[in-house]
Amino acid sequence: MIFKNQYEQQRIEKGKALEALGKNPYQHNIVKDTSTKEFTECYAYVANENNQRDENKKNTVVGRIKFLRHMGKAAFAKIEDEHGALQVYFSKESIGEEWFEEVKKLVEVGDIILATGFPFVTKTGELSLHAKELEVATKSIVPLPEKFHGLQDKEQRYRKRYLDMIMNPEVRKTFKTRSKIVSTIRHFFEERGFLEVETPMMHPIAGGANARPFVTHHNALDVDRYLRIAPELYLKRLVVGGFEAVFEINRNFRNEGMDQTHNPEFTMIEFYWAYHNYHDLMKLTEEMFDVLLKKLKLPKKLPFGDMEIDFSKQFQKISFKDALALIGKVPYEILESRDAIIKYIIDSGNEINVKLSLGKLWEELFDLFVEEKLIDPTFIIDYPIEISPLARRSETNPDIAERFELFIAGREIANGFNELNDPIDQYNRFAKQIEAKDAGDDEAHEMDEDYVQALGYGLPPTAGQGLGIDRLTMLLTNEESIKDVILFPAMKPINENQQETEEY
């Protein structure tokens, strides 16, 4: 039996008692004509009326009881709906003696009630609804957590997000903001002529990023499929096909560790823009942040944790190499020497794999000395080619990719580049990845011949970018854990031995 504790049993009995009185504890066809927010806004004038009430008005409000105070022959219930809260007053006199006595016994915190009556202001000055009718819309069986401290336990908050939402209104606010972020971005791209598309989530080859994929099996075809780690290669196929500006906002899946900034499924927007370059992308990204801050009514000096992020100036642009020297304070003169870099890293008290190539060592230096210092929005440009397998090579410097990443608050937020569209070069880079894979790098890209084939038909000059929606949301809602911006974050199932499977 699921509802086995004494409180739940008691509440089930109360539901039955309501039924015995001819009151369905799970009504459906109830009519609500006013939200708590509309009620408080509409009747603000009542405070100025002579007797502090307007008995000519009649409204029906529905909400979940969060507080309930019985005072003998009268009672106050604070009800909450999606947009606000309202105090409902009812008494023996107002709803009838018999029903009042039943309500006293059978209605409690957690229940969803419907109250009909007129607006008035209490002695203490709170605009309230004076109920003439009171009905139970939904009887709640499981008691709510304590009213003052609410639900604190993070595990319960993530596992039972619905309860978290009932108890913590700011959680609802965060997810509304997330929704607004997504819709703002969607409109931003649509307005600029981008076409939203949906590409496969199940891939025969996991490509477009360096990550371990989830594997599943398609029975009818008897083949394994990989949950996508990135939509990149499909979106670029669409550009080959003639869509010159496309975007997709959807989930990626990566079979890796979880922490404050990583969830196995996370949301990305990727967009591809033919006949544009990565400088256009950076400009577009700045515009997008501008629009986002305006839409969300956020200040240009955005607080985040104990930082303040300055969006009032143009985003800084600095090359990868300059960032190492100027921001990371790594001496310029060691940057061309693998041995010198290795020595520098070890001397600074860090461990390093001495087999790494120069490009990978630069990446290590960046992660160690630069990334966390990039608080205000900063584009790092001109990446080493060998850590950019899908990016176009610079015409002036073959070691450099025409690529940027955007960092804010010490974190990577976006990654964009001019797309590699030379099919032969792409084939060779895949081949190199295969070698790495054979050498034991299980995150190296796989050969995707169909993709190379697509490039063979001609991918126009195109710039493409990916931006993590979850991390963006963290930034704009000032949340420090990705779990706080994902409605149902990944959690380990509770041990089966401890679960009961008795029948109800």
Add this chain to the structure above:
RNA sequence: GACUCGUUAGCUCAGCCGGUAGAGCAUCUCCCUUUUAAGGAGGUGGUCGAUGGUUCGAAUCCAUCACGGGUCACCA
């Protein structure tokens, strides 16, 4: 994966120099017709995350396991 902290009533927590459990809120029974975490009186409720061990005796000490938080690693 490593380290670390945590898991006690429905919820929030105390107890942890070993002697088989406490508070507040909630719930139950009363009183109370303008309360704001309402108030007053009295009650119910817990195999102290699980399994072993040490001990005359374990919520408390030890070990293993489960789940969670944090840090690190992995990971863009």
